Amino acid sequence: MFRHTKVFRNFLISYLVILAIPSIAGYMSYRTSINVTTSVSIENSVTQLQKSKELLERRMAEVEGLTRQLAINQDLAVLINERATQESVNVYGIWKMMRDVTAVGQTNDFLRHFFIYLQNYNVVLAPGSAYFRPEHYYAIYHYADLPFEEWREQVLDATHRSELIPLKEFVSGTQRTSVITYMQSLPLDSFHDTSPAVVVVVIDEAAIASLLSGITDRYGGWVRVGDEQGGVVSLTGIEESAVAAMAADSRFDAGRISQFYEDDLVITIRSEKNGWVYQAGIPREALLENANKIKSITWTVTGIALFAGLLVGLALAYRNSAPIHRMLTVFGQEAKTGRNAFDFLQGNIAEMITNNRKLESELRRQQPLVRDAFYKRLIAGEFQSREEIVAAAVQSGAGLGGNAGFVGIVQINGYSGMNDVEVLNELSAARLILKQAMLDLAGPVPITELGADKSVVMLFSEEGSEGAFDRDQADALFRHLSELLFREYKISVFAAVGNPFASITDVSLAYEQAKLALERVDPTRTNDKSVVWYGETKPESDTYYYPLDVELRLLGTIRAGELEEAKRIVRMIVSENKDVRELSPEMKHQLALEIKGTLLKLLDQKTFQESEASVDVKARILALQSTESLDAFQAEVDAVMETMCHTIASKKNDMHVKIVEQIKSFVGERYSDAELTLYRIAERVERPEKYISQLFKEVTGTNLSDHLEQVRMDRAVELLKESAHTIDEIASLVGYNSSHSFRRAFKRVTGVSPSAYRQSVEN
Known part of the structure; x- marks a missing residue:
C-alpha cells in the first residue's frame, strides 16, 4: 500500500504537524481550565471555612452575651x-x-x-x-x-x-x-x-x-479549631498528633491561608476577634473532583480526536502522495537516487512549462502560415468533407464566419512578367496595403496570396442572416477596394469574382470560376471596369467542364459516404456544362465517359471488392448513357452513388461496431486497473482518444466513461453478494484508488450505498 514511502512520509509529517498545533493549543486551554477550576475550588473552600468561622464566632459572642446579661x-x-x-x-x-x-x-x-x-x-x-x-x-x-x-x-x-x-x-x-x-x-x-x-x-x-460540617460533609476532610494558646477547641476527622506533626514539618507554612500538604489542601484562618486558629484539610481528589472530570473528558476527547486525526492523516497522505508517485513513475525517477521528489517534479514540470511556452510562442508565430496554408487547401479543394474543413479551420484558427459567400481574385496591375527584387518588394508592400484596405472596408476577411501580384479574397456569411453578402454588396465592396487603393496609394487592381457558393465545400469551385474569369478577361481592356464576374464571361471553347480537382473532390466525397455532398457536386458539374456551355453530342458523350470512369475507379477499393453489390453496381455504371438529357444522366448517376454510399456506410458501421466491441472487450479485461484511462484504451485500439470517445457514443448511445463505471459497478454488485471481501477490498478490486470514491460512484449508479446493498442482500 505504501509504496511511495518518502513522499508519503512527507505528507504524513505535514499533517501530523498541522494536527499537533491545535493539540498544543488544546493542551494549553486544558491546563488553564484545570488551574482555573482548582483555584475556584480552593477559593470556595476558603470561603466555606470563613463562613463557618464567622458562625462559630457569633455563637461564642452569644455565650459571652449571656454572661453580660446575667451580670x-x-x-x-x-x-x-x-x-x-x-x-x-x-x-x-x-x-x-x-x-x-x-x-x-x-x-x-x-x-x-x-x-x-x-x-x-x-x-x-x-x-x-x-x-x-x-x-x-x-x-x-x-x-x-x-x-x-x-x-x-x-x-x-x-x-x-x-x-x-x-x-x-x-x-x-x-x-x-x-x-x-x-x-x-x-x-x-x-x-x-x-x-x-x-x-x-x-x-x-x-x-x-x-457549625463546621459544611466542609467535612462536602469533601470528607478534617477540621481543627484551636484557641489562642494552642488548645483544641474542636477536632474532627484527624488525630491531634497528626496536626502537631504537620505543624512541626518544615514543608508546612503556618502563615499561608491555603497550601497543599501531602494529599490534602490545608486551609488556615486566624480569627482577629479571639485569636482562634481554624484549620481545614480537604483531600486533593475531593477538591479536584470537577477538575478530574474535565481532565478525564479532555483526555478522552483528545485521544479520540488524535486517533481519528491520525487515520485521516494516513488516508490523506496516501491519497495525495499517490498522484505524485504516479507522476514520478511517468517521469521515470528511480527511488534509489535519493533525490527529493518535489524538487524532481519541480524541475521536470518547470522544464515542461518552459517547453510548452516555447511551443505556444512558436505556434503563435507560425499560426499565420498555418492559416494561410488552410486557405490555400480550401481554395484548391483538397478537403473531402465539410466536417474536415470545419476541423481544419478550428485547428488553424481561421474564422470563416459562415457557409455561404463569394471568392474573388484581386490582381495588382502593371507588374506582369516582372520578377526583379525591387518589383517583388513593391508587390509585397502592395499586398499588405491591400489587406489593410480590405480590413478597413469589410473587417477581418480570409485573404491568401496567389503568386506575387494576386490575392484571393473570401467573403463568408450565413445565408439569409442579417449582414449576409449578396452579389450587389460583394460587387460594391470590390469596387470600393479598387477606388480606395488607387485614390490613396495609386495602386491599380482588378478583381475577378466567381458565382456565389452556398456551402463551404464549394469554395474551391467558386475559386476556379474566379480564376477562369480572370483568365478570360484582359484587365487592360475591360472598359474601365474594376470587377468582372464569372457569369459575365464566355468560355473560349466548347469543351466540357470537369476539372481534375472537382473529380478528386467527388471521389473523396463518395469514399466518405456523404451522399448529399456527392449529389451536389454532380449537380454543379451538370449545371456548369448545361447552363454555361453548349456541348455537342460528342462532348456530352465524352463527359459521361469521364464520370463513368470516375465511378469505376471507386470499384477498385477494398470496400467494394468485398461487397456483394459490387457486380450490380459495376453493371449499372457501365449502363450509364448520355443519349438523353444531362438531367436524366444526373438522376442515374445519383442512383448509382446512393448505392455506393450506402455500401460504404454499411462497411463503416461494421468497422465501427468492431472497434466498439474491441473497446468493450478491453474494458471487460482491465476494469480492475485503476490506471485504465481513455488514453490507454485509445492506445489499445490504435485510434485517437477523441475519435473513440465520439465513436463509442454514436454506436452505443453511452459515454465510454459511463460504460467503464457501469462495468465496475456490475462487478461490485457480484462481489457484494458474497461475504469474502470488505467494501474497501471490493473498491480496490473494481479499480478505485479510494473506498470513498467507490462509495460515491456506487450510490450514484445504484441509488444505495454499498453497505446498504449488502445488508439488503443478506436479509
Whole structure:
C-alpha cells in the first residue's frame, strides 16, 4: 500500500504537524481550565471555612452575651450580695433565678448546658435544677480526668475573665463526650482570688462540629479549631498528633491561608476577634473532583480526536502522495537516487512549462502560415468533407464566419512578367496595403496570396442572416477596394469574382470560376471596369467542364459516404456544362465517359471488392448513357452513388461496431486497473482518444466513461453478494484508488450505498 514511502512520509509529517498545533493549543486551554477550576475550588473552600468561622464566632459572642446579661440581672445581683446562713436561705430567689435561666438554654444549643455557682450559698444553679452542694452536681456532670477538689479549685473558687478550657472528655450522666468550657466571674469587675459567682458554659464538641460540617460533609476532610494558646477547641476527622506533626514539618507554612500538604489542601484562618486558629484539610481528589472530570473528558476527547486525526492523516497522505508517485513513475525517477521528489517534479514540470511556452510562442508565430496554408487547401479543394474543413479551420484558427459567400481574385496591375527584387518588394508592400484596405472596408476577411501580384479574397456569411453578402454588396465592396487603393496609394487592381457558393465545400469551385474569369478577361481592356464576374464571361471553347480537382473532390466525397455532398457536386458539374456551355453530342458523350470512369475507379477499393453489390453496381455504371438529357444522366448517376454510399456506410458501421466491441472487450479485461484511462484504451485500439470517445457514443448511445463505471459497478454488485471481501477490498478490486470514491460512484449508479446493498442482500 505504501509504496511511495518518502513522499508519503512527507505528507504524513505535514499533517501530523498541522494536527499537533491545535493539540498544543488544546493542551494549553486544558491546563488553564484545570488551574482555573482548582483555584475556584480552593477559593470556595476558603470561603466555606470563613463562613463557618464567622458562625462559630457569633455563637461564642452569644455565650459571652449571656454572661453580660446575667451580670446586670437584678435578681442574681441580690442573691450574690446576700449573706447566707443556715437559718436564712433565699429559697424563693434561688427558685426564681433557676426559672429565669431555664428559658435561656432553649435559644442556643451552645447554652444547653451551663450553670451559675453562688459562692455565698455554695449552690449550683442550672436550667431546671438547683444543686445546694457542688458535690451533687459533680456526681452527675464532671470532667473524666479532673477530680472534684481540682475541679472546685480551678473552676468554682477561681476568678475567671472570659476564660476557656480546651477540649476535654466530659461525663454527662451515663454519656461521655468532649466539651470546651467557657467561664466568667460575676460581677464582671471581680479582682479577688475568689469571686462571688461564676458562670460556666459547657459547650459540646458536637455543637461546634455541626457549625463546621459544611466542609467535612462536602469533601470528607478534617477540621481543627484551636484557641489562642494552642488548645483544641474542636477536632474532627484527624488525630491531634497528626496536626502537631504537620505543624512541626518544615514543608508546612503556618502563615499561608491555603497550601497543599501531602494529599490534602490545608486551609488556615486566624480569627482577629479571639485569636482562634481554624484549620481545614480537604483531600486533593475531593477538591479536584470537577477538575478530574474535565481532565478525564479532555483526555478522552483528545485521544479520540488524535486517533481519528491520525487515520485521516494516513488516508490523506496516501491519497495525495499517490498522484505524485504516479507522476514520478511517468517521469521515470528511480527511488534509489535519493533525490527529493518535489524538487524532481519541480524541475521536470518547470522544464515542461518552459517547453510548452516555447511551443505556444512558436505556434503563435507560425499560426499565420498555418492559416494561410488552410486557405490555400480550401481554395484548391483538397478537403473531402465539410466536417474536415470545419476541423481544419478550428485547428488553424481561421474564422470563416459562415457557409455561404463569394471568392474573388484581386490582381495588382502593371507588374506582369516582372520578377526583379525591387518589383517583388513593391508587390509585397502592395499586398499588405491591400489587406489593410480590405480590413478597413469589410473587417477581418480570409485573404491568401496567389503568386506575387494576386490575392484571393473570401467573403463568408450565413445565408439569409442579417449582414449576409449578396452579389450587389460583394460587387460594391470590390469596387470600393479598387477606388480606395488607387485614390490613396495609386495602386491599380482588378478583381475577378466567381458565382456565389452556398456551402463551404464549394469554395474551391467558386475559386476556379474566379480564376477562369480572370483568365478570360484582359484587365487592360475591360472598359474601365474594376470587377468582372464569372457569369459575365464566355468560355473560349466548347469543351466540357470537369476539372481534375472537382473529380478528386467527388471521389473523396463518395469514399466518405456523404451522399448529399456527392449529389451536389454532380449537380454543379451538370449545371456548369448545361447552363454555361453548349456541348455537342460528342462532348456530352465524352463527359459521361469521364464520370463513368470516375465511378469505376471507386470499384477498385477494398470496400467494394468485398461487397456483394459490387457486380450490380459495376453493371449499372457501365449502363450509364448520355443519349438523353444531362438531367436524366444526373438522376442515374445519383442512383448509382446512393448505392455506393450506402455500401460504404454499411462497411463503416461494421468497422465501427468492431472497434466498439474491441473497446468493450478491453474494458471487460482491465476494469480492475485503476490506471485504465481513455488514453490507454485509445492506445489499445490504435485510434485517437477523441475519435473513440465520439465513436463509442454514436454506436452505443453511452459515454465510454459511463460504460467503464457501469462495468465496475456490475462487478461490485457480484462481489457484494458474497461475504469474502470488505467494501474497501471490493473498491480496490473494481479499480478505485479510494473506498470513498467507490462509495460515491456506487450510490450514484445504484441509488444505495454499498453497505446498504449488502445488508439488503443478506436479509
